[in-house]
Amino acid sequence: xxxxxxxxxxxxxxxxxxxxxxxxxxxxxxxxxxxxxxxxxxxxxxxxxxxxxxxxxxxxxxxxxxxxxxxxxxxxxxxxxxxxxxxxxxxxxxxxxxxxxxxxxxxxxxxxxxxxxxxxxxxxxxxxxxxxxxxxxxxxxxxxxxxxxx
Amino acid sequence: xxxxxxxxxxxxxxxxxxxxxxxxxxxxxxxxxxxxxxxxxxxxxxxxxxxxxxxxxxxxxxxxxxxxxxxxxxxxxxxxxxxxxxxxxxxxxxxxxxxxxxxxxxxxxxxxxxxxxxxxxxxxxxxxxxxxxxxxxxxxxxxxxxxxxxxxxxxxxxxxxxxxxxxxxxxxxxxxxxxxxxxxxxxxxxxxxxxxxxxxxxxxxxxxxxxxxxxxxxxxxxxxxxxxxxxxxxxxxxxxxxxxxxxxxxxxxxxxxxxxxxxxxxxxxxxxxxxxxxxxxxxxxxxxxxxxxxxxxxxxxxxxxxxxxxxxxxxxxxxxxxxxxxxxxxxxxxxxxxxxxxxxxxxxxxxxxxxxxxxxxxxxxxxxxxxxxxxxxxxxxxxxxxxxxxxxxxxxxxxxxxxxxxxxxxxxxxxxxx
Ligand SMILES: Cc1ncc(COP(=O)(O)O)c(C=O)c1O
Numbered sequence: 140x141x142x143x144x145x146x147x148x149x150x151x152x153x154x155x156x157x158x159x160x161x162x163x164x165x166x167x168x169x170x171x172x173x174x175x176x177x178x179x180x181x182x183x184x185x186x187x188x189x190x191x192x193x194x195x196x197x198x199x200x201x202x203x204x205x206x207x208x209x210x211x212x213x214x215x216x217x218x219x220x221x222x223x224x225x226x227x228x229x230x231x232x233x234x235x236x237x238x239x240x241x242x243x244x245x246x247x248x249x250x251x252x253x254x255x256x257x258x259x260x261x262x263x264x265x266x267x268x269x270x271x272x273x274x275x276x277x278x279x280x281x282x283x284x285x286x287x288x289x
Numbered sequence: 290x291x292x293x294x295x296x297x298x299x300x301x302x303x304x305x306x307x308x309x310x311x312x313x314x315x316x317x318x319x320x321x322x323x324x325x326x327x328x329x330x331x332x333x334x335x336x337x338x339x340x341x342x343x344x345x346x347x348x349x350x351x352x353x354x355x356x357x358x359x360x361x362x363x364x365x366x367x368x369x370x371x372x373x374x375x376x377x378x379x380x381x382x383x384x385x386x387x388x389x390x391x392x393x394x395x396x397x398x399x400x401x402x403x404x405x406x407x408x409x410x411x412x413x414x415x416x417x418x419x420x421x422x423x424x425x426x427x428x429x430x431x432x433x434x435x436x437x438x439x440x441x442x443x444x445x446x447x448x449x450x451x452x453x454x455x456x457x458x459x460x461x462x463x464x465x466x467x468x469x470x471x472x473x474x475x476x477x478x479x480x481x482x483x484x485x486x487x488x489x490x491x492x493x494x495x496x497x498x499x500x501x502x503x504x505x506x507x508x509x510x511x512x513x514x515x516x517x518x519x520x521x522x523x524x525x526x527x528x529x530x531x532x533x534x535x536x537x538x539x540x541x542x543x544x545x546x547x548x549x550x551x552x553x554x555x556x557x558x559x560x561x562x563x564x565x566x567x568x569x570x571x572x573x574x575x576x577x578x579x580x581x582x583x584x585x586x587x588x589x590x591x592x593x594x595x596x597x598x599x600x601x602x603x604x605x606x607x608x609x610x611x612x613x614x615x616x617x618x619x620x621x622x623x624x625x626x627x628x629x630x631x632x633x634x635x636x637x638x639x640x641x642x643x644x645x646x647x648x649x650x651x652x653x654x655x656x657x658x659x660x661x662x663x664x665x666x667x668x669x670x671x672x673x674x675x676x677x678x679x680x681x682x683x684x685x686x687x688x689x690x691x692x693x694x695x696x697x698x699x700x701x702x703x704x705x706x707x
């Protein structure tokens with residue numbers, strides 16, 4: 140098992156590696172959707188009253204929102220929610236991937252894990268696109284957490 | 290209530306198996322080797338081999354521009370194109386009316402808005418629309434309203450019976466110049482009382498445009514006898530190709546229209562300082578027309594003519610009724626529509642906890658293609674306080690087994706995930 144920080148393939152955090160493995164070994168799309176539904180339950184859910192224009196992920200067919208922050212140890216922590224469980228499941232993957240990393244690690248995290256999971260071929264290219272959009276937004280907002288001194 | 294295919298109320302009157310054979314796409318395997326179950330026919334139907342062949346034969350043997358040259362290919366192309374127009378004219382019972390080719394229903398309605406309404410209406414004139422309209426029959430009139438100061442009046446429908454409020458309609462048409470009404474709703478499947486609507490519009494001195502996009506696949510529209518002034522529809526919802534449709538126009542409305550697109554084909558003479566226009570339908574068909582598409586549509590009509598359209602209608606409605614009844618028995622499922630005698634083969638539904646996109650994605654993973662979203666009818670959905678539904682819509686090649694499998698898959702997904 141890797142204990143990586145996401146600089147690229149082979150360096151994924153352990154929890155993410157498990158997801159990548161489960162996802163690529165899933166029997167079919169149905170099973171993958173089932174996984175996403177389960178993952179959706181594990182998100183630190185952003186309550187409806189915190190859904191704002193700023194938290195909204197654009198280019199998504201359904202409403203999806205994310206909010207970046209820090210956990211009690213000063214590591215990265217992502218909250219999110221979506222009205223679609225599948226989309227919330229995808230947010231969950233990001234949450235799991237980035238939990239506890241430093242801001243610099245989050246910003247440098249390689250999006251290649253999306254390819255490794257095979258979201259485009261296993262689900263759909265538009266899902267993969269939406270996912271990458273969301274991931275990019277998380278990284279951009281994480282960068283702003285660093286403050287002016289970096 | 291759940292019906293099983295063996296308990297269907299009437300025997301098949303349409304040879305669905307034979308019909309299916311003509312559609313190569315229906316043999317396609319989806320992920321996991323599952324067969325394609327295509328239930329998005331209201332968006333567009335699949336095309337029979339005969340249509341595909343007609344278009345490909347045209348390109349392989351007769352491709353040329355129409356109305357322009359004195360050579361063999363040009364004559365064949367012109368003949369094929371104009372013959373298709375006549376087939377379409379006959380199919381829709383419009384022998385005494387005008388058949389103008391457009392890119393589809395949307396362009397047909399826009400043509401009526403630009404070439405008739407903009408020319409004949411002015412500030413304070415009234416256009417009546419129903420709350421069931423597709424965006425194609427809303428937005429052109431809103432544009433006209435903001436440009437010309439025309440007033441739009443909306444006719445509501447009942448949220449439980451899904452029926453148009455004909456009392457409100459009768460009031461709304463008083464003093465109106467034009468009515469725009471959907472023949473069969475693409476969301477609810479409801480077939481509106483268009484005959485009565487035409488009568489009441491005319492009594493009030495208004496012209497009426499019917500959006501028959503969803504009527505074309507299952508209804509024979511007798512345009513002349515219906516008496517509407519305009520009727521718009523698309524080829525692609527009745528087995529024909531995309532990119533072509535028509536506006537049917539009654540003669541006196543036709544005479545009140547002015548072309549809004551200028552160019553080749555629509556002119557009689559062009560001088561440096563002025564031009565004169567064609568007197569017939571070509572007047573509104575500027576530029577090289579959709580020749581292969583017209584020929585393909587003609588082939589679709591030849592193909593459809595093999596089937597008894599009444600049986601086609603009944604078959605679709607039967608599938609829709611079965612599906613609606615069965616979906617209603619799924620806990621948390623809401624079905625929009627009534628599936629009455631002349632309604633379209635459409636079932637819109639929404640689960641109260643399962644997101645429409647999630648349900649559609651999981652159905653898709655099992656090979657079921659259904660539509661999800663606002664169906665280009667946001668005002669209608671807002672009436673129900675919802676933003677989207679799932680929609681299953683059937684055509685003559687869909688089987689009872691497909692409908693049954695679809696219902697079971699939906700039931701199963703809802704049970705497991707909600
Ligand atoms: C009722 C109705 N009107 C208009 C349209 C628009 O047709 P087109 O996109 O072919 O122009 C549709 C197609 O979805 C429809 O269902």
